[in-house]
Amino acid sequence: MTKYNTLYPGATQVLVLSRQSATWASQQNNLDAVRPAIDVLKDAGILGSLPPNVLVHVFSNGGARQLTFLSDLLHKIPQPPVSQATPPAECLILDSVPGNAGLATSLRAFTAPIKFLPLKWLAAVPLTILWCAMVGVSKLTGKPDIIEVLRQRLNDPNILPWSSAKTPRVYIYSKDDQVVPSYAVEEHIATARSQKLTVTAELFLRSAHVAHARADPDRYWSIVTNTWADALKSQAAGTVSDEQSGRS
Secondary structure, eight states: OHHHHHHOTTOOOOOOOOOGGGGTSOHHHHHHHHHHHHHHHHHTTTTSSSOOOEEEEEEHHHHHHHHHHHHHHHTTSOOOOOOOSSOOOEEEEEESOOOOOOHHHHHHHHHTTOOSHHHHHHHHHHHHHHHHHHHHHHHHHTOOOHHHHHHHHHTOTTSSTTOOTTSOEEEEEETTOSSSOHHHHHHHHHHHHHTTOOEEEEEESSOOTTOHHHHOHHHHHHHHHHHHHHHHHHHHHHHHHHHHHHHO
């Protein structure tokens, strides 16, 4: 957020935190947890007839799930017609997401804060039991697990009321990420491209999970600013297209 203040000092920032407990919480509890953000977005004018430009930056599976909860709430609110001649610019930055629901990656994700190795091993036991229970319920009910649902939702071109297939989205991920494997991200990128979403992939080689900005800050923040520049270009191109359509 400090870096964003430097890059775009006039922007309003809304930070939505992710909790590990959200994995086990009910859908209603998760929706209630992010509901206060809706009031903040309303105050920022995001739901009005003159919405501002919007850059959405998501970190890891937890942050992506928060995005889906916000999506559920926002899509229930009637959206007024946008009265601007120029529609707002928007982009989506996906950092270290989405992963998969494998046991090894799940254990690494939930035990990452634990530095004492014996305690890490001890914590793995109940987590493995929980993982097996969730997989069993998924198979018995025929419903996809929460990570598979997340992967599907992220490829919705209208995941937010103002987004579309033309919304620039960039995946930032790493070969050395032990929590979200690169192949899981690349599978999602391939699906997104097959669905004609506007996608850019940025692969880092040696950075850890959600640590790409620390590993190579110059490259990381140039990706962010370039993606935002692409969003502004897309906005301008859309305006010109609308004007030409009106003249034809």
